[in-house]
Amino acid sequence: MDFALPPEIDEIRQRIRAFVEERIIPLESDPASYDEHENIARPVLERLRAEAKRQGLWALGMPQERGGGGLSMVGLAACYEEMNRSIFGPVVFHGAAPDDGNMRLLNMVGTEAQKERWLQPIIDGAVQSAFVMTEPDGCGSDPSMTYTRAERQGDRWVIRGRKHFITGAAEAKHFILIARTGEDDRNGLTAFLYHADQPGWRIIRRIPIMGPEEHGGHCEIEYDGLEIADENVLMQRGDGLRATQIRLGPARLTHCMRWTGMGRRALEIAMARVETRKAFGSTLIEKESVQQMIGQAAMELDIGRLLTMRAAWLLDNGSLARKEVSMAKVVVADALHRAVDTSLQLLGARGYSKDTVVEWMYRYARQARLVDGASEVHRMVLTNFLRRQGKDFFAWGAGRG
Incomplete structure (x- = not known):
C-alpha cells in the first residue's frame, strides 16, 4: 500500500498551504476581517477569492471545463485539510458547505440545461446555494419523515410546508428543495430547484446558534404556494431520497x-x-x-x-x-x-x-x-x-x- 500523494496532488496541496499561511491566517487576528456573525467579512472574502481563482485553486472538485480543478475525492481530502488550517479557508477556495455538496449533486445528476442554469453560477461564485431538507418535528437524519408537500396543480408543482436549520438560506439564490410527492418512504420524495426571487416562500427567521455562522446563517423557512415547473425537477419524480x-x-x-x-x-x-x-x-x-x-x-x-x-x-x-x-x-x-x-x-x-x-x-x-x-x-x-x-x-x- 502506498500512502504517498501523487506528485500533482501534493503540488496543489503545497500551494494551498502557502496561500493559507501567507494570505489567510494573518487576517484572523484582525477584527475588521469578521462580519457580524463571526465569519469572514464579504469584502475581504471577495478579494481573497479573486486571488484563489487567479492561482487556479478554485472549486477543486468541479470539472475543469466548468472552471473547477477536476480533483478526485482523494485529492480533495488532502487539499481540503490544508484549507481548513484557517477558519476562513474553505470558503475562500469555494470548498465550503453547503455549496460544495450542492455543486457535486448538480454535477452528478443534473441535465445539461440544469447544469447551465443552476450549477454554473454556483461554480462561478456568482450565487450562493442551499439544500433544503430538515424540518421542525420532521425529517433530519431520517428523510422519510418529510412532511413538506408538493402537489400537482395543472402543469406546476405547488409546495407547502416548513423547513428549518437551512444553512446559508439568508444569502442563497439557488435552492435544492426536498418535498413529499407520494406516500412511499423510498419513492415518495422529489427534489426541486428554485430561485430566491420566486414568490410563495419566505424566511421566518435566522436561527441563533451557539457557534460562528456560515454566510446566510441557519434559517427557518415557510412554503405557502411556491410553484415549480417540471423542468426544475432534479432527477425524476420520486427520486428525492436518492438525490x-x-x-x-x-x-x-x-x-x-x-x-x-x-x-x-x-x-x-x-x-x-x-x-x-x-x-x-x-x-x-x-x-x-x-x-x-x-x-x-x-x-x-x-x-x-x-x-x-x-x-x-x-x-x-x-x-x-x-x-x-x-x-x-x-x-x-x-x-x-x-x-x-x-x-x-x-x-x-x-x-x-x-x-x-x-x-x-x-x-x-x-x-x-x-x-x-x-x-x-x-x-x-x-x-x-x-x-x-x-x-x-x-x-x-x-x-x-
Missing part, C-alpha cells in the same frame, strides 16, 4: 476532510505555546501530563484522516462507501473536539479568550457530532452493516458498501 443520499455521503466526508485541518491547526497553536511557556521549573511540553494530552489528540486526528482517505479512495473507485463514511464521520468529529479542547486547556485563560481563534473553533467543533447525521445514527448504521455482513464487514478492498 439526498447521493449528496449527503460525499458531503459528510468533505466535512471530515476540513475538520482534520482545523484540528491540526488547534494543536499547532497549542504546541507553539507549550514549547515556550514555563511553569514549575520547566516548559509545559516537558511535562508528561501535557505530552499525554497532545499525543492522544494527534493520534486520534491521524486515525481520522486515514479513515477519511480510505473512504475517499473507495468513492473514487465506484463504491458508495456508506459504512466507511460513517466511520470517518464519527471518529473525525470526536477527534476534532478532542484536539480543540486539548488546545484550549493547554492555552488556559488565553484559549478561553478571543486572543486566539481556539475559542471560535471550540464553539464550532461541537456541531460536528450533530451535522449531517448525529454520531449515534452513524453508529447505528455501522451496527446494521455488521449484522448483515458478518465477517465480510472487515473485508479488504473496494467493496460496494
Whole structure:
C-alpha cells in the first residue's frame, strides 16, 4: 500500500498551504476581517477569492471545463485539510458547505440545461446555494419523515410546508428543495430547484446558534404556494431520497476532510505555546501530563484522516462507501473536539479568550457530532452493516458498501 500523494496532488496541496499561511491566517487576528456573525467579512472574502481563482485553486472538485480543478475525492481530502488550517479557508477556495455538496449533486445528476442554469453560477461564485431538507418535528437524519408537500396543480408543482436549520438560506439564490410527492418512504420524495426571487416562500427567521455562522446563517423557512415547473425537477419524480443520499455521503466526508485541518491547526497553536511557556521549573511540553494530552489528540486526528482517505479512495473507485463514511464521520468529529479542547486547556485563560481563534473553533467543533447525521445514527448504521455482513464487514478492498 502506498500512502504517498501523487506528485500533482501534493503540488496543489503545497500551494494551498502557502496561500493559507501567507494570505489567510494573518487576517484572523484582525477584527475588521469578521462580519457580524463571526465569519469572514464579504469584502475581504471577495478579494481573497479573486486571488484563489487567479492561482487556479478554485472549486477543486468541479470539472475543469466548468472552471473547477477536476480533483478526485482523494485529492480533495488532502487539499481540503490544508484549507481548513484557517477558519476562513474553505470558503475562500469555494470548498465550503453547503455549496460544495450542492455543486457535486448538480454535477452528478443534473441535465445539461440544469447544469447551465443552476450549477454554473454556483461554480462561478456568482450565487450562493442551499439544500433544503430538515424540518421542525420532521425529517433530519431520517428523510422519510418529510412532511413538506408538493402537489400537482395543472402543469406546476405547488409546495407547502416548513423547513428549518437551512444553512446559508439568508444569502442563497439557488435552492435544492426536498418535498413529499407520494406516500412511499423510498419513492415518495422529489427534489426541486428554485430561485430566491420566486414568490410563495419566505424566511421566518435566522436561527441563533451557539457557534460562528456560515454566510446566510441557519434559517427557518415557510412554503405557502411556491410553484415549480417540471423542468426544475432534479432527477425524476420520486427520486428525492436518492438525490439526498447521493449528496449527503460525499458531503459528510468533505466535512471530515476540513475538520482534520482545523484540528491540526488547534494543536499547532497549542504546541507553539507549550514549547515556550514555563511553569514549575520547566516548559509545559516537558511535562508528561501535557505530552499525554497532545499525543492522544494527534493520534486520534491521524486515525481520522486515514479513515477519511480510505473512504475517499473507495468513492473514487465506484463504491458508495456508506459504512466507511460513517466511520470517518464519527471518529473525525470526536477527534476534532478532542484536539480543540486539548488546545484550549493547554492555552488556559488565553484559549478561553478571543486572543486566539481556539475559542471560535471550540464553539464550532461541537456541531460536528450533530451535522449531517448525529454520531449515534452513524453508529447505528455501522451496527446494521455488521449484522448483515458478518465477517465480510472487515473485508479488504473496494467493496460496494
